[in-house]
Amino acid sequence: MGYVGAMVHLLSAALAFALDAPTAPTAAILPPPQVLTARTGFLAWAATHPPEPHPEPAYHFAEDVWAALAPAVATMPGRVQAFELGRSTIDQPIWGFEVHEAGQPPAPRKLLVFANIHALEWVPTEAALAFLQDLLADPPEGVDVTVVPILNPDGRYKVEDDLRAGRNVYRRGNWANVDLNRDFAVNREAEAVWKAVIPGRYTTSPEPLSQPETRALDALAAAERFDAAVSLHAFGGFIYYPWAGRWKRAEDWHELHTLGLAMQAGMDAHAYRPRQLSRWGFFFRGQGMELDHLYGRYGTRAFLVETTRSGLNPFRGDLRTYFRWYNPRDPAPHARSVAGMLRALTTALGDGLG
């Protein structure tokens, strides 16, 4: 065979290989169209909302969160899928990320983790992001995990705006200043005796699920029927389980407590302890909370985790700064420890606990 003949032979072999090789994913592993749309939607959002310098470099502003996740969403579509739970009052997407081992059928168990329902509570977002990155590097077995790093993007936006402008404002709610964690539908009515004694302590929003963020979370919970869910807050250092709105024990509080102990065991030193939320203090009841809603309406084993014991450092004058009440100067050790707790819960679920 001469030189030309050899080239033709090589080219035809290459062509045969190219024709034989799959040129596109097979139907079985091709994501459905809405997933493709969500992926390009998220990547477009991240590209048009790039990170900018800000006054809390130890924390991720929303744009930093999207920038941290965009490469994985772009390059590992089989492992992580971005999707929109819904839109906030000012039309910001509420982004969710589902982690699933590529090429595997849906896992038998489902876990939901969401953060930053309260505007000033940012360690939760840091922990949710650390957990997501841990899952992307080492996907869980037997559990599909959905993470929502920022459930309240409008409240978040206001706090970011305050920080950039150097304003010190106490913020908890969403765009309409509604406390989203008093807007859920289960256990909204205070037990009569306490309501009469201290009415101001038992406030809820005007109507159940009156806000776009709570409706989005409810729709996701209804569609997915998660086995377990964790809502990340600050501060307190506890792992709470239902009920929040009534003193009575939950029917399966032993199982809830057992999962809580598994979560505690996944943490570093000074691990948070599990307990029923309404038994936090004799007078405390939380009406219309996510915890009772997810557990009471969908049977989801729900937890409310109060991350950190406080961001306050009285020796640095932090008492005057609302942001510092919730957010220590270095969130990284807290985020890592809470990510360890969430990984322990994921493993417990995968092992059939709960």
Ligand SMILES: [Zn+2]
């Ligand atoms: Zn909170």
